[in-house]
Amino acid sequence: MDQNMMKLFDFMQLLQNMKENKRWRSTPAVLIKESIADHSWKAIVMAYVVWKQLELKMDFFKVIKLVLVHDLVEAIAEDTDYRLVYLWLVSKEDKHKKEMEAIEEIRSMLPSEIWQEIYELWSEYEEWSSKESTFAKLIEKIESIDHVLYYWEKYIDIPDKVAWYCKNALQKCPELRWFYAGYANKLKELYLKHNYEWKEAYEVDWEYEEFKDFDKFYDFFHLAQKLKETERYGSSPLIEKKDKVAEHCFRLAFMVFVSAKWFNQNVDIPRAIYISLFHDINEAITWDYDYILIHTWVVTPEDKHAEEFKAMESIRTMLPKKIWDDIYSLWAEYEAWKTPEAEFVKALDKYESISHLLFHTFENFDDADLIATYCDKAFIKAPELNSLYRQLKKQLKIEYGKWWKEWKEEYDLV
Structure with a gap:
């Protein structure tokens, strides 16, 4: 029993690394580096609120669990800044290999039934193999855009990278198209204000009754952002x-x-x-x-x-x-x-x-x-x-x- 408790204790201490390990480490334009835990918490909050508004026909609790575990490997592997992947400085294959090594290391810390559920959730997220995982993936990416918008122009380094960041996930989760359109409009305002080119291809249609009050949701998520800063x-x-x-x-x-x-x-x-x-x-x-x-x-x-x-x-x-x-x-x-x-x-x-x-x-x-x-x-x-x-x-x-x-x-x- 003591040995089992020590395993659980060690796993919980491992989770602390998700507070310590930072995102955006290779993006100089990002002056305030949030932690992996910061990002994951707000992504879950966004998933919770958006799903409650839309009441989509999918397993809601699975969505929450997917976002909860999606970056667990980064407690060991740390975050691979998307900027490095976008600029081909790190391959997706190398990133995935490092994460697979991390998930195997985590395996030894947990009983098989708990490990199995976490591994299956993580794999489902990585493979985009269900409607729940595509929803979770797009929400996680929208949270990153929300983070950028919170700090405005300080965080724009490569305009194409930011404007296209959600593109693939958006194609796989059209249910959130109209929600994301609100963020595309916010990005457009930012780009035009600071003389970045806003390409026609960046546009996303905006006409959905469920998010007619988009600014209220936007303001709530920016309020939630303050908990990343609240010491x-x-x-x-x-x-x-x-x-x-x-x-x-x-x-x-x-x-x-x-x-x-x-x-x-x-x-x-x-x-x-x-x-x-x-x-x-x-x-x-x-x-x-x-x-x-x-x-x-x-x-x-x-x-x-x-x-x-x-x-x-x-x-x-x-x-x-x-x-x-x-x-x-x-x-x-x-x-x-x-x-x-x-x-x-x-x-x-x-x-x-x-x-x-x-x-x-x-x-x-x-x-x-x-x-x-x-x-x-x-x-x-x-x-x-x-x-x-x-x-x-x-x-x-x-x-x-x-x-x-x-x-x-x-x-x-x-």
């Missing part, structure tokens, strides 16, 4: 290796996916994953409330919740009612912390935060008592995860020894 642990100067809220939400969602299967828990896995994706959406407006502020009574839990609720009310106007109601119910369920899914996610949410600190060793620690006990209350409500939590405590204890801090007896009461 956690902002009031903890001793924690130098901070992460972003989007990265945290992505890694948490992946942890929920794997843990629910690993422990064979009787929870609604799709709902638990959706809760993890949106549980911090308010922080696009409020920014992150570092827990140290509550721990030291600088901010009360009541004041924090009031500000978060106010932020959610501001977001309400950005989406159609049916989508907003759905997202709000996920957020409110997490806040209430009463359902099995919310309890499961809350425990792993706390776990994700401490394991992030641990990834960077004791040099990224600050308050010894707080770090050692931060998850305790949440795991009381999710005792099925205690064997995983004990593994985290075991690794923390080792780091405390290097930190020359006492590991108190009560820290082990799990």
